[in-house]
Amino acid sequence: MKNILSKKYIPAYVLLVIFLLIPAVTTGNYIISNLVNCMFFAAMAGCWNIIGGYGGQVSWCHASFVAVGAYANFILNTEFGWSPFLTIPVGMVIAAIIATIVGYSTFRLHGPYFSIATIACGEAIRVLIQHFDKVTKGAAGMYVTYRQHDFWLLTFENDIPFYYIALVLVLLMVLVTYLFTKSKTGYYLSAIKGDETAAESLGIETFKIKLKAFQLSAMMAAVVGCFYASFLTYIAPTSTASFDLSMKIGVVAIVGGVASLWGSVIGGFVVVLLIEATSVLFGSAGGSQMVYGILLMLVIIFKPEGIIGFFQKDNTVNKRSVFRFSRKKEGA
């Protein structure tokens, strides 16, 4: 942090200035709203990266955490007139509770159990949101109507304020991730990803550390979800809490590059813009969605370290160890 003015950061500052200026030079909402979308996905993927990338525990229910933040925002806003900002802690607490429940029964195990449990849990949460239609309006979804330009209520006449909000979210996500990786918990998590059996035999409480990381990741996703909902102005269980969204979050993180600070950001822009382009070409159903699947397969088979791997000089990482966690329980 000391050499924050050193020369090697110049490209980063230039990029930041460009990003700050983009809204001033673009006309029309289309470009801006696409860029906002990119940044929201980058932020969500960054949250996923904490547990999925740094922890090697692949979660498929991050849409649920996003939905928790989103619904906390809309329910408290429409029912009680709360400002979205005040709803953030509520969403975070609920997300952390869900993460604790899922983690508690699966983090004692190696292997695919966590992934499967998260899929099941994501599905259960979507069904629950749909079921309690008195508060959540069920499958019909919820929306916020625009009354006036109001920062406190996060309603704006165009997407430029969201552009800056999303930019701040992305930078915050990167900062939190950076601080996390430099924290003791971050180091322990990294050791667990390296070799869980060894980590445990050296005194690291693997269960607790994984749980902590999952909670953090879930809480961050709920924060992003809160703002994402205000940006969308309409949320529904089949979109905001769907497996499809969880899948996209994971794909963005993996395609960008797991366990790296900026991988998710790169992934957000590349994947979201690519999908936008293909859906202009092939229509939004089927055709463009196939791209997610194709991208994921290609990256895993040919470039497990993700797009960011093209920018890193240090290619000493064993390709096949990017997602490694010990498969067998090896006592000896």
Place this chain on the structure above:
Amino acid sequence: MMERLLEVKDLSISFGGIKAVQDLNFHIDKGEVLALIGPNGSGKSTTVNMISGVYIQNKGTITFDGKEIPTKMSIADRAKLGIARTFQTPKPFAHLNVFDNIYTIALQQNSKAQAVELTNEILNLTKLYDLKDTKSAKLSIEKRKWMDLARCMATKPKIIMMDEVMAGLNPSEMESSLDLIRTINKEGITVLFIEHVMKAVVSVCTRAIVLNQGKLLCEGEPRTVLNDPQVVAAYLGGEANVTGN
């Protein structure tokens, strides 16, 4: 008489009807280098796994540093008591460099600054300092084994149980590894040395116990033990031949 660090009483475990370890009794004194030897499948690694908490014994007690270890105590908690171990196949945190491998473990009982200091100390002690920026996935087998030991040192252990550290090493690597083990022992750390390479056993160990089919076969000074007819029979006269040196 010396102070006892670890004492194992009537330790037994069976897997699906097969008695892997049966009524095993032995003890280790503080500062000792005790060899645990025996043919393949004699229950050496199983014993280590029971002491470190990977397996829970069906019967018997393990007493460490004067206190009996409750069977339910987790692997991590046992490590915090000062029981460290290595694995037959080294388990580096492959994506981290050597420094971070050790630093991560050193962080547990120290502040960040202290951990850096401790890590450097251990790197010097284990002669890994020059390799500190190397990705551990790129290390040779010998250095991986050293790094496993270095990581154990970072937990400030009272005992290190070394599971076949000599396996797969050539004679000169073995010599330097033995030096490392002597250095570790000089730091006041007790060593439980599980080994097939008898030359190494004779060279560093003060005492040896021999397991066969999960039972204690005999106990004593390494050279005498290895020439015991029972032991020679257990090994079918093969590997136990130490008179060749």
Place this chain on the structure above:
Amino acid sequence: MTWVFFQSLISGVLAGGVYALFGVGITIIFGVMKMVDFSACAQLIWGMYFTYLFYSWTGLNCYWAIPFVVVCMGALSWVIFKLIVRPLLGSDDTSFILVTLGLSYFLQNLAEFVFGADPKSVPSEIKTSSIIIGDYSIGLPRLIAFFAMIILVLGVYMLLNKTTLGRAMRATSEKPEVAQMLGINTKKTFTIAFMIGVIFAGISGLLITPLYYVTPTAGNMFRTTAYIAVIIGGLGDIKGALVGGLAVGVIEALVTGMISNDLGPVGVCVALLVVLYLRPQGFFGKGERRA
């Protein structure tokens, strides 16, 4: 209330039959390759679409399509194995989970791309027929699916326990390195196990065409329940997939019938978390358990 209970129980067991069949496919792949195939529900959809294609060409009852579906699924699985599974053999299981999820997403959206999102149906005379026993009714297609499941599972059980190929597969499952040393072609056993798994998913798809509309999202309900069934039963164990499938079918039907007709997946999810907490290796699992 007792009527609801027993009717739910009956339909639960029958629905569980399909989960079990589907689950056996997943568990065979896991048993031999130690990897979870997350694309099984997309393969199931393709089983449904192949059945639909067969029907639209010939106009015959869906059960006549079995040989056609087996051949198509066999070919599909072979292509998948060559292109996607082979490059990843020997890598970690997370990569495999990710790649099969990508495949699943691809196959599902490919179906939507090719056939469109609107539901298709495969009409047949038995679609609505059912057997009435006392106050309870049993849908004929479900009953047929249940018995087909029992026959197929027994077949696989015999294959694994009575044939040389089965022994090779079990040996590969226990210790791949040793199996290889003994001259077993592990790559071949992997291929065969994978093909059996995919064909089972396809047959499951075929068997449910009389029950559900053929849509690209028809496999989604299996994405959770069937995998949970396999885990509850114990990954890699055929008895486990059978028992787990039936258990999940019954839990889902009971929750749906007795509590609320849309909370089935929640009941199943709770069951999963409870089982994982109490008995992590599942009912029959050999214990990936940590001490």
